[in-house]
Amino acid sequence: MRKTFRNRGFLPGFGITMGYSIVYLSLLVLIPLSVLFLKASTMSWQQFADTILDGRVLASIRVSILSSFFAAIVNAVFGVLVAWVLARYQFVGKRIIDGIVDLPFALPTAVGGIALTSIYAENGWVGQYLAEWGIKVAYTPIGIWVALTFIGLPFVVRTVQPVLQDWDLQMEEAAATLGATRWSTFIRVILPHLMPAVITGFALAFARALGEYGSVVFISGNMPLKTEIVPLLIMTKLEQFDYAGATAIATVMLVISFVMLLVINYLQWRINKFDAAR
């Protein structure tokens, strides 16, 4: 092992950086997460199963996963659009729009949630017009989806944008000289190349949305079985000083997120292989 390390090392300091990385990751990620598992393991399997299979918990898992999924899908489509506009066109105020994309990152999510609620409530700027059509956004699952779309947007834009910026225009020119329409150039040349970045952005937005609490509690209305998200149930367990119950739910969500990221990594690996084979 040591030999391979030394042979491959162009840059000095592998030992330092590796040691640092491990300590850093351990302190910030691995140890806190393993404490989570330890805490959950104070329960018996029966207690664990009872906590997880409770109707309300299952309903909230469903709400969380579905709304996160749809939010990530919408972000994948419209994030690409935004990234495309930012990468391809010059226009007045481009830098400002570029900056706006990052706002959901920078803003405390509670602020975003309160702002969205005041806009989409029935007496809000947008909400009052939607109400005329009989569409309720705030305090319904649609509201949750809006909040999760909001916090997930930068993930797709920021992963796709650099790929588009580095994109070699000659490929499109070649496609055009071979008689491809603009649409088929996009579908058959550009999109496959973008896919890994889009999928990464999708996965990040999805995983982020699963854990989102701050913005959703304000807009969801928190009705049991209907608009309760998983993080809220974790909070209710903590409010009863039921640390084990809270960590049990958290553990399940952690496992779901992890499996999902693994699957997506696998998909990406397949796509890359496919791309390289062509």
Added chain:
Amino acid sequence: MWKTPSAIQTFWKRFGIVAIAAAIGGCSQATTTGGESKPAETASVVELLNVSYDPTREFYQDVNKEFAAEWKEKTGQTVTIKQSHGGSGKQSRSVIDGLEADVVTLALAYDIDAIAERGLIPPEWQKKLTENSSPYTSTIVFLVRKGNPKQIKDWDDLIKPGVSVITPNPKTSGGARWNYLAAWGYALEKNNGDQAKAKEFVTSLFKNVPVLDSGARGSTTTFVERGIGDVLIAWENEAYLAVNELGKDKFEIVNPSLSILAEPPVTVVDKYVDKHKTRDVAEAYLQFLYSKKGQELAAKHYYRPRDKEVLKAHTPAFPEIKLFTIDELFGGWTKAQKDHFADQGIFDQIYKP
């Protein structure tokens, strides 16, 4: 310069292992480092941390100023009091997890009981100060829109079809538990102690709730700013705050015929005052809340003072409402929590599919 790079590598590898081991070791034992703290009695400057819940921020800002002045005069010592605010349950967890509060002033006894359960406070803490360790009280009232368009006068009006009621979620908000128990207590009294009838009443009340905010302030915002609901069930002090800050021309307060005596308790956290050597000043701080001055400040912030004279001076701001206590009707907080708000408790059954 470095003749043997492998030696450095080994060093860092070892360093990494030591660091990880130290990190893991550090997790398993409580942090006991830190210099010997100077006894506060002799120091000229002393600091207290008051861990409280959300709506008391302005009240304690006033209290702290007055108390610091009084303490300086009495002892020559300068006391600065830091405040921490948040949901009552969350604040209690922070103290359990190591936030070194000298005093806690929370929304319900249950949250302090949880701290006592971890041994930071003796179990009989609530007997240490007079009046159940609650220097000021409040009650649950209704806030309605100006002119009271739905003619809401009492609890019975809240279960009428077509009336939309706003209250926070008792599962996440300590304050909301008082609201819920107030409704339950009313139904119990009205139906001669019939628990089944009370459950029916509260169930139909929550059928009229379109939004369950996670905290009391959130509910106030939903009602006041978003214009949702016909009535807000709120603490009396929150209701007054909403009316006075947000518009006397928009809202009015309705007092139900019967409500609950909300007793937000205070206590010294023995473990930390002993560690900080701040017991004297912390106890004096809580005693100050019972003094005439402290009671006046409580009244100013719409908490009902315990002091009869101060209370009298502020009537009719505090109209007389028939009040019951949680001990009378529910057998104390621990039992009420277990029966009503624990998982699979009565509140959960209300929302069973």
